[in-house]
Amino acid sequence: MKYINRKITFPENGDWAVEARGLVKTFGDNRAVDGVDLNVRAGTIYGVLGPNGAGKTTTIRMLATLLRSDEGSARIFGHDVVKEAQIVRQLIGVTGQYASVDESLSATENLVIFSRLLGLGRAESKRKANELLEEFGLTEAAKRPLKNFSGGMRRRLDLAASLITQPPLIFLDEPTTGLDPRTRNQMWETIRRLVMMGSTVLLTTQYLQEADELADRIAVIDRGRVVAEGTVDELKASVGNSSLQLRLKNTQDMENARQTVERVLQVQSNVSSEGVKIIAPMADANRVTDLLLAFRESGIQLAELSVQKPTLDEVFLNLTGHGVEDTVDLPGESGEVGEVGI
């Protein structure tokens, strides 16, 4: 992948790239998206964070004109996604969770066809295809049919196909799910580069770390609703930079222990979903010493103590009061496969 040497511009900075109001989508009895509001500023990376079946994919599909909302409205750079769908399509690139490229064709053929459809001439399409392949490190595999492509290569091709016309807004639906760490880092690099060049990126993810690495702002979405919205720092502040996990010898001490934790650390504590651990955000590591002393004084015995980075589970516990649940795959969400990042 080549480095870009051009000046960094933020086109129409401050404008809204995405404005969604009260989006609702129902599949049968299931309200997959239940009144979602989103505002994404142009030139930023916006992360939509949530577990499987939370409604992330459905939301993106509505914003990308692939699905019509039952209620609510959305505008992309001021253009209504329903009334001005064709204009919106000229402003967006969509990279789905499962590769939205033609399996039976080669990488070059895929890019040439998409370029032709977008109105590029024959020679121009070829040139554009080669340029993108080179940029995404796919030149050697250009002629091979996609059946032999690895997951990472497929994602890269998929993203390349979304960038033919350099759309100002790019939707990435779980761009790194199922990728190995090295390929994932490459993908992050590419996403950052896109934004440096002035694109706006809206991505969904199940991983807090990914949102942390990339996003300027995050919306946490659960059961079709936005349960928290803010900058990465704001969101993290609510759970602490890392969390303290305590397992007690006697579960009878649970209530007592929680009170001690909340008194000494001055934070809100939670009980893990299995009901055996106390989880508390740890803002200041030094205070743990005080906490342990307090436990000794009140005779609370610990079985286990550990410090962990906040996980999606904890963000959820904190924001919703319930943990990440294994939601049954529902129609329209069937694309959302992959493990929950805990």
Next chain:
Amino acid sequence: MKNNTMESVSNRQLKNNTSFGQVVRNSFTMAYRGLLKIRRTPEQLFDVTLQPIIFTLMFTYIFGGAISGNVKDYLPVIIPGILVQTVISTSIVTGVQLREDMDKGVFDRFKSLPIARIAPLAGALLADNIRYAIATVLTFVMGYIMGYRPDGGLGYVAIAGLLVIVCSWAISWIFAFFGVIARTASSVQGISMLVLFPLTFLSNAFVPVETMPNWLQWFVKFNPVSHLVTAVRELANSGTIGTDFGISLIGAAVIVVIFAPITVRAYMRRA
């Protein structure tokens, strides 16, 4: 991405409608995609290559003696019949492939591109003409090898071939409709076969109508497939364009007039 600057939103020329020229261009690109796919997976041409060869051989030698006394006399009867049956059944694939295509991730991309909504459908129907052409040529070639010498001459045989292709294209709209509304590709195949079997066999394609019971003759004479078979026979065997030619074309037009709009509507609702 390298040295070019990204155009800002306000500088872009945006249109909310698609021009007719764009519809045609996008459809041809989609047809080109169809051809590329055929080239990449030539095994999907098995049906259009093997069916004409096997069916022509089989039916001619099975029925030839019984119906016309010998194989050579049966050829002018059976070749047009087989031709129509083979090419029409090829058009089922349009629906099946359309369903398979619409279930794939790539269709999401097509839907998210600022292209004519109808292009993927139109392109598929357009690309399938190549299949009809292959089946048509192979059937005539098989007939020729087996000793069929159409009296109408090459010119009329070509017209007959074109007529069959045009009519099959029209019929493919029916299967395209099934393809759009069905839930799975195999159900498309199932429904289509159910429609096609009576239509091609309850016709004059293989046996003289006079040998059938009266009530059946009524249907067979009414069946558009019979008219198409007769038209092809007249063209290939005697070089004449009769009323059946006209009826076939009108029939094809009627199918398109009915099925094209409902297919397009159903497709647009899903696309």
